[in-house]
Amino acid sequence: MSDTNIMNLIHGEGYTGQAKKIFGQDSWQDIYAAYQNKQIAQEIVIGMEKHSLGQEILNCLVVGFSGGIKGLIPEQESGFEGKKQDVARKMRKLIGQTVIFKVKVIDRENNLVILSRKEAINHLASITWKDIKAGDIRTAIVRAINPYSAIINVGGIETILPIGEISHGYVKDIRDHLKVGDVFDVKILEADKEKNKLKVSLKALLEDSWNEVTEKYVIGSEYLATITGVAEYGIFTQLESNIYALLPLPKSEKVRKELKEGNKVILRIREIDTEKKHIRGKLIAVVG
Secondary structure (H helix, E strand, O other): OOOEEEEOOHHHHOEEOOOOOOOOOHHHHHHHHHHHHHOEEEEEEEEEEEEOOEEEEEEEEEOOOHHHHHHEEHHOOOOOOOOHHHHHHHHHHHOEEEEEHHHEEEEEHHHHEEEEEEHHHHHHHHHHHHOOOOEEEEEEEEEEEEOOOEEEEEEEEEEEEEEHHHOOOOOOOOHHHOOOEEEEEEEEEEEEOOOOOEEOOOOOOOOOOOHHHHOOOOOOOOEEEEEEEEEEOOEEEEOOOEEEEEEOOOOHHHHHHOOOOEEEEEEEOOOOOEOOOEEEEEEEEEEE
């Protein structure tokens, strides 16, 4: 199968290629072309329905084409594995997102098309593995997210973007920085086809504010910061993007009650450790 049999994709499943293919008024022409040429196509998932296919009633993602044509991606063709309820949960998260697929069955009489996301992803991943290497910059799309990591798709390959590779600074919750469906570039740190292992980084493509921190901040001087968290051992504050300072808790109970996340404070810098990327300071005042 030729690698050129990819129907004008951009950003779908993290792949960037030619201009995005939009199915026009005559969707059947595009559908038949994709079927006959075994091409990968893409469209937006608009819902999830239960359908009787063969002997089973299956959850199916719904892809809407023009002309009243309905595309169905059955759960076994969704690209997800596991228990039925887990697969359904993962499928549901694709509603509203652009997905890639191959056309499996055409039922023109009923205006119905059966599609396979699984086959499309496997095809795309096989192409990506041919030339991907450490140091490459590739496009990724977020498919799922939790406070500590994001599951992303890079050219059909699913991998994890850990919290430590989001930013040069402290990240409390990845969901404050990314959301499902976000598309962005990542740097490939490691690509091992035999182990199906892909390590990526977002922060490797971001400018590190710490490179200029000693030029911007002076020990003994006072600066405005924002409280990002309060713990028993101190106050977490943010001076700017990726630059944080830890302050000891004040003895005054009255002042402690004013220490709320999002409040502004004035701090005095006591120590700057550029190697460990730590700033320690002292709380001077809470300004609201």
